[in-house]
Amino acid sequence: MQEQPSLFTAQKFLPRTKRITYSRITHTLSILGLSATGVSYSDSKGKLHTASIHKNGEIIVSAGAIGSPQLLLLSGIGPKSHLSSLKLPVVLHQPHVGQFMTDNPRFGTTIVLPFQLLPSAGKVVGILQENIYIQSFAGPSTFLVPPAFSLLPPQSTSINPTLASFVGKFSDVNSKGWLHLNSSLDVKKSPIVRFNYYSHHDDLDRCVRGVRKVGDLLKTQTIEKIKTQDLEGEKAFMFLGLPLPENLWNDSSVKEYCKKTVTTYWHYHGGCLVGKVVDGNYKVIGIENLRVVDGSTFSVSPGTNPMATLMMLGRYVGLKVLKQRW
Numbered sequence: 001m002q003e004q005p006s007l008f009t010a011q012k013f014l015p016r017t018k019r020i021t022y023s024r025i026t027h028t029l030s031i032l033g034l035s036a037t038g039v040s041y042s043d044s045k046g047k048l049h050t051a052s053i054h055k056n057g058e059i060i061v062s063a064g065a066i067g068s069p070q071l072l073l074l075s076g077i078g079p080k081s082h083l084s085s086l087k088l089p090v091v092l093h094q095p096h097v098g099q100f101m102t103d104n105p106r107f108g109t110t111i112v113l114p115f116q117l118l119p120s121a122g123k124v125v126g127i128l129q130e131n132i133y134i135q136s137f138a139g140p141s142t143f144l145v146p147p148a149f150s151l152l153p154p155q156s157t158s159i160n161p162t163l164a165s166f167v168g169k170f171s172d173v174n175s176k177g178w179l180h181l182n183s184s185l186d187v188k189k190s191p192i193v194r195f196n197y198y199s200h201h202d203d204l205d206r207c208v209r210g211v212r213k214v215g216d217l218l219k220t221q222t223i224e225k226i227k228t229q230d231l232e233g234e235k236a237f238m239f240l241g242l243p244l245p246e247n248l249w250n251d252s253s254v255k256e257y258c259k260k261t262v263t264t265y266w267h268y269h270g271g272c273l274v275g276k277v278v279d280g281n282y283k284v285i286g287i288e289n290l291r292v293v294d295g296s297t298f299s300v301s302p303g304t305n306p307m308a309t310l311m312m313l314g315r316y317v318g319l320k321v322l323k324q325r326w
């Protein structure tokens with residue numbers, strides 16, 4: 001329960017909400033029968049507290065795509081086999097909690113520029129079919145070269161190359177993963193999460209198309225300027241990390257490139273999907289007085305950055321709750 005946009009939004013629309021900041025739900029939600037009744041949490045000094053809901057009250061969990069399924073599992077709401085394997089009492093067998101974990105793979109390339117540039121915010125440079133978004137970023141980046149690998153004295157081992165990144169994301173990812181608890185007692189022990197990047201061939205095909213488009217971009221006249229000249233006078237891109245495959249029409253080498261360079265866009269979602277774990281009102285199916293409102297309910301993350309959509313989700317549900325209660 002830290003200060004987050006979703007909490008501010010909830011408080012704005014639910015004036016009788018008491019805000020408790022810098023606290024952590026330590027273990028579980030209290031559930032009597034199939035009704036959520038309270039939460040136990042520790043404050044910033046580690047002191048334990050419990051909060052119980054009033055009549056007609058409810059608990060709204062907004063702990064994110066990793067925290068919310070983790071809390072539900074720790075509270076005994078999840079796949080029976082997983083809970084039983086950790087000797088956790090099963091409150092509700094809910095096979096979909098912690099399932100459909102999804103992360104949009106980030107693909108593309110980063111080039112070291114032969115000149116300095118001021119930092120620029122990410123820009124969408126193109127949207128291809130099948131919701132493939134290509135973005136560009138540029139600006140200085142600081143690398144600290146470890147002294148052991150540097151010929152320069154330690155105080156001068158900081159270099160500031162200017163980098164340009166051409167990266168892409170696609171919104172509806174087919175490769176799905178899972179989240180399992182790593183501890184049945186300690187909420188601070190991060191759960192184990194697998195996103196299974198590119199386990200679905202459609203995702204790999206989309207990466208190939210996206211990487212080809214980045215390759216097309218690098219062939220344009222404007223981008224010629226970011227090539228670096230070597231000692232023989234030859235101009236070439238100075239790739240940071242793995243260079244783009246030379247033959248972008250060779251499917252297998254581009255697929256290999258996608259797999260080797262896969263990284264996150266930090267837009268992971270899933271674990272408590274609408275229609276699987278929560279209903280259309282974001283209420284946990286099968287449990288009274290409990291909602292999940294955050295990115296864990298998303299089956300798809302929007303093409304670019306998801307924060308605005310998430311804030312609007314908080315507002316949307318906040319207004320709904322307000323209408324129902326007052």
Ligand SMILES: Cc1cc2nc3c(=O)[nH]c(=O)nc-3n(C[C@H](O)[C@H](O)[C@H](O)COP(=O)(O)OP(=O)(O)OC[C@H]3O[C@@H](n4cnc5c(N)ncnc54)[C@H](O)[C@@H]3O)c2cc1C
Nearest residue numbers: 001002023024025062063064065067266294295305306307
């Ligand atoms: C490095 C990074 C950069 C990003 N950049 C952007 C960007 O530029 N633009 C954009 O739109 N999106 C960006 N995102 C994505 C965006 O931040 C997330 O998609 C969004 O914050 C998810 O919102 P959420 O409400 O689902 O979860 P979160 O924002 O993660 O909120 C969940 C909160 O619950 C807290 N919590 C978890 N467990 C517990 C517990 N047991 N007890 C109490 N509190 C708990 C967490 O500490 C967290 O504060 C970025 C993400 C990352 C990681």
